[in-house]
Amino acid sequence: MLSREERAIIRSTVPLLESGGEALITHFYRMMLSEYPQVRPLFNQAHQASGDQPRALANGVLMYARHIDQLDQLGDLVAKIVNKHVALQILPEHYPIVGACLLRAIAEVLGEEIATPQVIAAWGAAYNQLADILIGAETGMYEQKAAAPGGWRGEREFILAARVQESSEITSFYFEPADKGAILVAEPGQYIGMKLVLDGEEMRRNYSLSALADNGQYRISVKREPGGRVSNHLHHHFPIGSSIQLFPPSGDFFLTQSDKPLVLISGGVGITPTLAMLQAALQTERPVHFIHCARNGGVHAFRDWIDDLAQRHPQLKRFYCYDEDDGLSPAADKVGLLSQEQLAQWLPQQRDLDAYFLGPKGFMAAVKRHLKALGVPDGQSRYEFFGPAAALE
Template identity: 35%
Template structure:
């Protein structure tokens, strides 16, 4: 049961907005420093994003947004839906919320010092309690909903690596099937799987987009090797055919929206193409008739994964258009659908109609610049969707 905020809580929390604007990042950094002492909780976070500050920045923005809208939490629905998806993906449990709450309140007290009066601490304790109850309730519903679906499950499930496919020098695909040979939940195109990796010196959870069409038999993920990425190197160097990995059900809300006839423009760069492969392959299964247009950028076509699949799709799937951009082309040749240079917001804008929904996936700077440019050129922000592991504010405001 979600209990309402105590009288007076909202007013006190809103009064702390200037302090959050000035010290929010210090608070979240202090909070995470405390939380990372618990290995079970630390494993749920991307330690790279901890080290480079992305996660503390994202949480600071989220806490500030909560304070600003505490009287109208419905305005935070999209952000809360995203949090729920991420929490369900890594199997956050109700008994972990008090631990996080204690770390947050302790950080507020530490950073604000004497300014953190008993009234402020009581109000923020109540505000956190209310938010925690909202998230716990919704997450419990999602856990139950997905477990009840055909092929669904709760907690972790063992999948077996059935096949490895080398897509490029740096990208390898892994086909995963259930170890118990029972059906799996058919994912929504654009969703991801989360892996529990507690072996070979790893103690982490990591998510990868599903790059295959919805199929009750299994999933494909496609991993780009990062020379500095411990987890991606493990997938490439250690994960072999026949190995077992623990996985949560498909999660994520970066999925196609709207009526089937609404045109969709998919804009990706690099490995950001992976969720779009699922969207492009899905019509063969679902019969969805969204007019699809893929715009993808890479260094050169030789480093681009899924080329043969895309050639086949362009020849057999209608309506589908594919435009490819090469930023470092190895030849001067070009075609009507192959372009030299980088994808620009103005080029994308020229392909957007009042009905078009634009989906963006790729490196943070690519997303930030493209989305900011499209909004500046008049594209309705409600028509732009993106897969971004951070705060929406970072993307749309141009901050990194």
């Protein structure tokens, strides 16, 4: 536990983190990834290049400093970090590397006049405190997943059993365990971590499970991203019968049981976790409004499957919104961006509902504003990022 003096020092650095935290963390990543190649597979280099990962960590460090006297208020943030770490198999031996590089970055970026020995010592103690919290939570989660039916710890070999092209950009991949054993049942909305080696370089990625894992298979549905090494490898160089290492499903964004009407809103490849949620909801009597937005019909994945579900389940209402009409695909219910007025028409009359939404950041920010303006309680409006978390303003 930090001393009162150490907490005071951490609080005093908050203004510095507010103004220069991103530069500090960018320096930290550059140093760590160049000097410790063993941790490079744990970080998506595309997120590094875009600045998303440094911004996310800088915000996390800032939130930690702001709440150094009230760590209980960081429960949601800690849960999200722990789930991401478990999905990528972050281990206790990784933490000293991160801590040493973080303290060096503080000293080198802030300079000796600000980063005094007392400041470095306080941040060292604060980091060790946070590391202990995360390691404890992650160890418990690893053990829980290993002990569960069909569970395991670390990597497990899976074989690609099938692949299906869902749109011009998205392909689904079905994985079965090489040992033919049972698999851990995932919560609808969770993701799974994978490890693969491309051109001699190990890479790890998380992908949402796009179907319930109730048939001995895991399904992910991957968008082919321009320049994306892993997504393009899966699309173009990963035939049926290929082997891959998977980590147990993880994630704190999943469908919870409720009698309230359910609204699932997705943009683009953000549709993937909502598919498992939809499957789970249709096993109950719960009313479901499924709203999907895409650029056009050519990139709209799973439309036929959802249309078929709507025919067979009267409780399901589905609505599609396209940015543009390509003139070739079946028509959408609305052409143009999803407006508040349009969303109001597609929501249930009862605003005491549960909403889950995913997609590009700008899309999610707009959906969050619309839901709030339309009277959906903040605590019943949930979202997830497909990468480093960020604030939705």
